[in-house]
Amino acid sequence: MKTQAFKLTTLCMLSMGISQVAFADTVRSTLPKFQTKDIPAQCDATIAKTKKQLTDFEKIKLKKHAEAGPILAKWDQIFAEFEDFYGPINLYSNVDPSADLRKAAEDCEVKISQFQTEVYQNSKLYQQIKKTKASNDIDAKYRQDILDGFEDTGVQLPAKKQARLKVILDELTKIQQEYARNIRDNPEKLEFTPAELKGLPDSYIAALKKNDKGNYLLGFDYPEYRPFMELADNDDARKRYQIAYTRRGTEKNLVLLKQAMDLRYELAQLFGQASYADWALRNRMAKNPETVNKFLNEVHSTVAPLEKKEVQALREFKAETLKIPVEKAEIDRWSEGYWSEKLRQAKYKIDQEKMREYFPTQASQDWLFAISSDLYGIEFKPAKVDVWQDEVEYYDVTDKKTGQLLGGLYMDKFPREGKYGHAAVWGVKGGSTLTQRKPISALVTNFNRKGLNSDELETFVHEFGHALHGILSNTRYTSQSGTAVERDFVEAPSQMYEEWARRKESLSKLADYCKPACPRIDDELIAKLKAVNNYGRGLFYSRQTLYAQFDMALHTADALKTQPLDVWKKLEGVTALGYVPTTEFPGQFGHIMGGYQVGYYGYMWSEVMALDMLSAFGNNLNNPEVGQRYRQTILSQGGQKKASQLVVDFLGREPDNKAFFDEITGQRD
Template structure:
């Protein structure tokens, strides 16, 4: 007799966490089949209900439907990102189009939509709370935007495109992961000249981990960012920096099985087709309608305002780097693979900041403590380590999160180390989101990073950028943990993309505040706090290299935005990328942060498609938002933190984000603080 599928039975674990140790890859396919059939029955019952449509028998019922499917998907999609195997990737290839077709069928269910539409048309006569009225509007519009008003052959074509897009986006993501996983640059000891000891240790570990690929050299580099960036910043071998950089920017652009170029062209074409079927001129018009920006012109205007001063600053920075290279006798013009190397030399010369020496004060453990401390001071949270809870990998840490009254609020998983099978980057996700409908359901939130795991007995040391990334993702986690809404579809981070980055980017401000650094930036060997003069130099250098950082980001945002603003899809997407960059006069010494063939934000799903500008929009918001604490004279001001919790972190999508921001700040956002924050204009 076979044991029951652990994904399909009641979980009798603490906090009803997934029983990770009992779940095997072979369980997923059956679980998805069962969950899909169950959800189909639930949807049919709502659509075919003979009773007069009410909020309860339509909207509440839709919100509660799909419990098993959400539970199975919550486990599968998280683990396929953190611990991918060929078996899981094969399931992805099967399940992705099935799920896309399933949700398309729901959106195109005429009987179901007629019941939603009946409620929406009579909404002014219904006794609805503000959150219910917002949910009804969002639900109705989501059906319309998913093709519910199409008829005849257009309805079937719309469903077909959804299914095809799911397959293409999944293939795109798997190709990037494959290119990252299959690359290795083997090195000898002399090849590591210039690297700090921590980076050398990482290279040694990479070589040991690659023994299954018959690595014959004592050191190796992979395409993990934690491997690439230190070598580009400190490696003295220019030829090796060039080889590594070229491999890094060419992910997804190789002839053969992992080539993403034709996949991108088809994705763009299908997105354009879907938008035009719904009456929009371009996909960008479709995508921006429900955002804070509201229309492409507003987003493009913000990019243009930042681009010119950033482009000018980057030119001045390039000239300064060239002087450093010339002074060392370099007989070449600075190229993209040289920028980080000479930037570190200039940073050291100008501000006496050696990033490798600085990282000695940024221990992973202390930065986690710092993030927890800020959450406690701002929102009254307490994080209790729970080694007794099930986790999906031995490196994952589990914490119970308590509110200021000591009551259970959430479970938080921290997955900090890079490993084989984990996609690159950093992100926040959830195994379960918060809701009150059907019971007080508490969230299970996860932060995923890709820091280099240290040798046993040694500390994990972070760069300034990595420390800030930890705070950024923890800001997203707080958005999920503090959520306090009734309806699951409005919970946590389920907001427009140009608002969802506000909680994360705002939380970054606390990472490098002197009050935090003095308390948590402690030397990993001596325990001594970071010297005040080093803090002063960090603050003085906060705008260093900002032209470069802003240009590489804005270039990616322009490419995303303008590709999705076309009336046709380019056959040569790399050629189109180059054309867009020529149009904005992209500096030759800088490469866009995410080149098109591996731009997972916009092609491994459409969450940020035509919306990569959102980070800049949210950065304008976060600069203005943190100013509220500065104006209060206390970075933990209780009244300001209370409004921030109520109207931003806890509010989910229960009100229009422009209104949510106004309630927090007392006025509309003022974007002038953005250029000042970046150092692209004078105070």
């Protein structure tokens, strides 16, 4: 899940290109298109306009305990209008085809970050919010969220510390951008001979580019990398590709990550906190590093023995396949995916490349629209609007019963040079019931054009869950719209939705949308897919735990003495597959430089709640009554309530972790 670093929020439409089209009793707003040369001036003008609005906000005469509602609405209006500009800028810096435009957008983001710090260090603005008194729970939470934003940006710090904090935040923005750019814009291509591509399907090879020697050139896009690692027979070629893939951020990113660690530690010190982890976790569900580390230790103790058992099973399978002694059948990091895929095919008769025949990309999208429509009572209506690239699609999302426009969905599905390299959703625009403002989500993936395997289908459904979380939001304030929830809950709705990509009652319908016809999912295939999903739980969750432990280890009180690659070598070195010399995973671990620092644990923390919430659907995932209740109690609420309360509202009880531990051990029904 990709979130905006600066969640600003509003009421008015910005006049700088936001398109407005009459639709029923509401207004469709679409994203503006920018010209590279215009962005600097537009950026400066937008910031200046917002500053003027905030100056006027400072001058509002307020008595102590003034009613919060009107003041919060005004605040929300100012920042929602700003979001009309910043939201698209943040998206385009990651997806626009023009490298020059992406760079201009990034430069603007630096100015935005500087402006953010100025706003939230402004004591006059802080006091205006502080003077108010909320008369209801929604206003009380929004008021506290705003005050937390001020306090987290140092409004209560002495002037000298405030100034240093501002420098730190500016530097972190620049470092994070450079880190991401080094990965995203890496032009390197690896050369492989035709013999090194043995094992890969003809359809994969046909899509590759050749050089003048007749060799194939592969880059770091996921649709090229993952099939190679799972299907290429040549062990040396896979090793070479994996090492290059982990180094695609270049050594520069190891330096940048260390700089970010040191700056984050210094930030925490300014607030009197022992570590960045202590500082960052204060307002999350977990509250403190001790709780996070205890949770990770519990998961690790559960899955580490399973990981060893699964690696041993791979060794035995490799030995049997190659007719060699088990002691000579080593499984290396670069061969785990290959032998796991071989074992899946042999044991469960599942060929992930063949699964693309069951899940054509367009049919998968049409199916996903249909099951979401039935579950939540919504419709997706294509509309022709300006987009940043010809293949990008746009849909109005409407309520079936009322015909009301709920929001807009952009979909950018296929890889291209310079585009964000994985799968993510940008909540480009938040909604507000006060102003009838409609939310916009942009779903970005890098899929095979012809079809998806079962893992990619889950990814599609997962990211679509984030998009719906934004679009089905129905909050009073824009700032609390959609995924504006605690970081360690934000993945839960999407993780829960993944189940729809696994169960027969939903998957069996996918073939209805295939043109031309595709194979239909039957009971036998569902059983195999379930077995495949349960297979490798130890390896998968051990890896997830490793990522989370590494993230936490970088942000302790000893951060200044810590080198990220040394920590990684130590932590990965004690896993069942060990550390591969010369690999540099920390230099391409985008999560900890893109908003998930001291947050990667949240994927598993969220999954505890996701799997427990799933229990409400019982044996019928397509139950529209439960779907509507879920829409109203979880999705529509955004961040108006604490995540813990949202879960209780939906389940009618406190959450339970049994389903999660059954899942990670492959025992869930």
